[in-house]
Amino acid sequence: MEKKLAAWGYEVVVAENGNAALQILQSDDPPRLALLDWIMPDLEGVEVCRIVRRKKEEPYTYIILLTSLQRDQDIITGMEAGADDYITKPFKHHELRLRLRAGRRIIELQNELLTARDMFRTKASRDYLTGLWNHGEIVEILTRELSRAKRESSCVAVIMADIDLFKKINDTHGHLAGDVVLRSAARKMHSMMRSYDFIGRYGGEEFLVILPECNLEYAYAFAERLRLSVGCDSIDTPEGVIPITLSFGVAASGNTQLQDVYSLVNAADKALYRAKENGRNRVEVAPFDGAMT
Template identity: 40%
Template sequence: MKLLIAEDDLTSRTMLAAVTRKWGYEPIAVEDGEAAWQVMQEDEAPRLLLLDWEMPKLDGLALCQRIRQQQSSNPPFIILLTARCETGDIVAGLDAGANDYIAKPFENAELQARLQVGRRMLTLQQELLGAKDALAFQATHDALTGLLNRGAVMQVLEKEMARAIRLSQPLCIGLCDIDYFKRINDAHGHPAGDAVLQEVTKRIVGALRPYDQVGRYGGEEFLILLNAKQDQAQNLLERIRRAMADTPIVIEQAKLEVTISCGATLFVPPEDKRGGDALLTIADAALYESKAAGRNCTVFSPPPFAAHP
């Protein structure tokens, strides 16, 4: 673990770097608070800090305050090192943002123990942050496909519509549905159906551009949002359709001919006053038309006025 040591006394700084290196840390030793602040602005900055209170340019107390003013979900653990040992000084140091406080002179065993506490706290903090991120992902993503779930992709639809209005740019709303998906489940079992959903997801994502959005709308249906004019959107949806139709999906040595049907419409602000629900209803009707037309095709329901050139 990286350890930032800020100590203006050369002998003390050298000693601290040497002993903490023996304890398994990666010390970065600097001579004042300003240099320490610069280190903290770097990528992958140290999360464990040992700061002397009395330093030129920027003392340890002011450095603590400056660091704590930065908003961070993973803040560093700061140990303040000083000869000041009055209760008021300890309170001032902790109020400034220090997590711990070591009074000089100190025993190496005490320093090692306090560093270990800081290391454990940072590990726990990182684990909690990881758990929080995992819960946030689970709340917004479909467990099987890894795509945005229905609630999350509907929120994205609202944001993309607001963006389209702000920039006066068209937005394509597309619904794609796997053809005869029930037959796959009935003939090969639900695990095979799950594998097909995962492979279809992979192919959809591979056919889209990095800034396009896709979510699992429900069952075997996907909602696709494209910042594109009608001809571009039609080409992208056709690319998705071909990605399925051109190559069978192999499940346990069985080659499954899987196709999808797509229905789409275009939101064209500022003339277009339709809301998200209305646009989804129109896209769903277009999807129904593609099913009625024999499946494995795309039906595009144009807007009730000409799109911007």
């Protein structure tokens, strides 16, 4: 059978018993098609099938059971264990080849469905213009991070960032140039994040940055780095070079009054408006039990 499968173009991995088959099927890169004999040493094929299906892992492995058992009840048992198909022995090689071809087609269709699912997930959670998390997703991420911080008695800091005088940019240079400015600012800020930080487009020209396990002092320093990095270079657009600056508001969950999403974001938003009122292109922080003002 190994020679036949190789001749049909399959890359074959042989398992000498049920335990070896299970290890292969639970590896990081399992075969997408599996032929399991029902009766094997150590662990029967139908039990291997049950264990694999119990995990419900992706990518899916299409399993064909080979068996000399021909009673209807045996066939039902095999299919209920999670087998996708079965062949009773003795069988003809062309029949096996056709069954494998059908299995491969199903795997190809599943791959297409998984690709489409991932694409729709991305569209549902990402901002179409900047590629950052969208409003709903970044708020949901903050909700999860706050819950985790409470369990671990740690802190979460947030930064509200806003492009200064963005309406003037749109009015002067046009909305297409404004889109380039938004994408460029988003890309620059995203490039400065740690692997476990988050940034999303909160709305319009506003961005929300989430910094897990960060206190107010660190978040303030990080916001300053963002401000200097984004504002140090003008942005080249189809309508010409446009200089930009950003204003920032910072808050942290360690404050006894800032323990939920609304109060934390609201505090950062108020700090952002103070930055606007105090001349823009600056960082302001929400009060932190008197530690910083």
